[in-house]
Amino acid sequence: MKIAIIGAGIAGLGLAIGLQRAGIAYSIHERVGHLGQEGLGFILRQNGLDALAQLGQGVVDEVEDAGAWLNHFTLRNPHGKVLLDQPLEGALGIRRAALIQCMMNHVQADSVTMQHQCIGFEYDANGRAIAAKFDDGQQIEANLFVACDGSRSRVRQMLFPDAQLEPVRVHELVSIVHDAEMAAALEGRFLKTQQEEGCLSIGLVPCGGDRVIWYMQFDGTHTLAYDSSEEQRRAFAQKLVGDWADPIPRLLKNSDWRGTHVWRTTDMDGLPTLHKNNIVLLGDAAHPMLTFTSQGVNSALDDAHQFCQLLEQGQPSAETIEAWAQKRLAEIAPMREMGRELAQQFLVFDPNQTRTVPLVD
Numbered sequence: 001m002k003i004a005i006i007g008a009g010i011a012g013l014g015l016a017i018g019l020q021r022a023g024i025a026y027s028i029h030e031r032v033g034h035l036g037q038e039g040l041g042f043i044l045r046q047n048g049l050d051a052l053a054q055l056g057q058g059v060v061d062e063v064e065d066a067g068a069w070l071n072h073f074t075l076r077n078p079h080g081k082v083l084l085d086q087p088l089e090g091a092l093g094i095r096r097a098a099l100i101q102c103m104m105n106h107v108q109a110d111s112v113t114m115q116h117q118c119i120g121f122e123y124d125a126n127g128r129a130i131a132a133k134f135d136d137g138q139q140i141e142a143n144l145f146v147a148c149d150g151s152r153s154r155v156r157q158m159l160f161p162d163a164q165l166e167p168v169r170v171h172e173l174v175s176i177v178h179d180a181e182m183a184a185a186l187e188g189r190f191l192k193t194q195q196e197e198g199c200l201s202i203g204l205v206p207c208g209g210d211r212v213i214w215y216m217q218f219d220g221t222h223t224l225a226y227d228s229s230e231e232q233r234r235a236f237a238q239k240l241v242g243d244w245a246d247p248i249p250r251l252l253k254n255s256d257w258r259g260t261h262v263w264r265t266t267d268m269d270g271l272p273t274l275h276k277n278n279i280v281l282l283g284d285a286a287h288p289m290l291t292f293t294s295q296g297v298n299s300a301l302d303d304a305h306q307f308c309q310l311l312e313q314g315q316p317s318a319e320t321i322e323a324w325a326q327k328r329l330a331e332i333a334p335m336r337e338m339g340r341e342l343a344q345q346f347l348v349f350d351p352n353q354t355r356t357v358p359l360v361d
């Protein structure tokens with residue numbers, strides 16, 4: 001059995017690590033020329049860490065060393081008054097680049113082909129894919145093709161052309177600040193400051209060493225263009241949260257605005273299934289998640305682990321893949337709904353609303 005993996009992001013590398021351990025032949029094909037140089041970071045939750053531990057021995061130890069444990073969640077109003085303070089378990093802040101590097105350490109280097117964009121498939125008379133086609137004209141034959149090509153998945157578009165990503169009103173401005181004093185003062189705290197009437201917040205997540213990831217969530221009807229300049233972004237954040245309680249002013253002052261990223265979040269209804277014959281979708285390609293869930297990365301690792309378990313039983317038939325897909329869709333659906341609820345709570349202020357940790361388990 002030979003598996004061709006499309007996309008060397010979190011799901012693709014996770015599956016490769018599992019296949020490597022299980023001794024199943026695989027190749028990975030990645031569109032870009034270098035990995036991990038873009039992107040900021042996220043919170044790994046217990047389900048993601050457990051999946052990673054099962055995929056490959058020793059990966060989690062490296063990941064824990066590269067990230068920072070988050071032991072508390074604190075929600076405050078802009079004046080610094082604490083609205084919720086709750087212990088956290090199994091939550092690790094980590095840079096995307098650091099996680100990708102740790103995962104790459106456990107994948108056979110010659111199994112990865114960079115600058116190899118999948119553009120389609122060759123099919124046999126029964127509609128089963130026999131080869132993936134790439135932008136350099138190459139065709140790669142395999143028994144099974146696993147598309148881990150992210151939220152704007154080209155393979156998903158080919159398999160399910162009706163599935164559409166919908167824009168969401170919540171936008172984010174995201175960055176990392178290097179500030180050893182601030183990182184230490186957070187003492188492993190995921191600190192969120194939120195305008196009490198909703199629609200504006202800024203979250204700080206220590207992610208290892210002197211680095212703190214921050215993300216400002218705002219109503220996208222405020223205008224901040226994707227291609228706005230550093231100065232426009234700085235001025236935008238300054239205007240909205242510049243006079244909020246410490247350490248927000250310091251954060252804005254010390255951030256490297258060249259590294260900020262404007263993220264227009266998207267949502268998508270669940271797909272009817274996660275495969276067509278022997279082409280399977282994993283991670284964001286299968287089920288893009290709202291950022292409120294913090295489950296994009298974790299559910300991608302879970303997908304990789306659960307699909308690897310299926311492959312360890314031998315080459316799966318379309319029926320066994322379908323059973324796997326329906327089980328996974330049922331597990332994902334409540335996460336999607338909870339993400340939508342958290343987004344709604346953020347947008348529509350309800351004074352009686354119970355405040356909760358903005359993470360979905």
Ligand SMILES: Cc1cc2nc3c(=O)[nH]c(=O)nc-3n(C[C@H](O)[C@H](O)[C@H](O)COP(=O)(O)OP(=O)(O)OC[C@H]3O[C@@H](n4cnc5c(N)ncnc54)[C@H](O)[C@@H]3O)c2cc1C
Nearest residue numbers: 007009010011031039040041117118149150283284296297
């Ligand atoms: C550059 C980048 C930066 C990110 N930064 C953050 C962040 O800071 N915070 C956060 O919460 N989430 C971030 N994400 C999203 C996050 O990584 C995913 O939500 C989550 O990890 C799910 O992983 P995934 O493997 O499904 O998708 P991804 O991690 O997005 O990986 C998809 C991979 O597929 C590759 N690819 C796409 N199309 C093709 C093709 N046709 N052929 C071959 N390869 C293809 C992409 O280049 C990418 O490497 C980022 C994603 C990317 C790609």
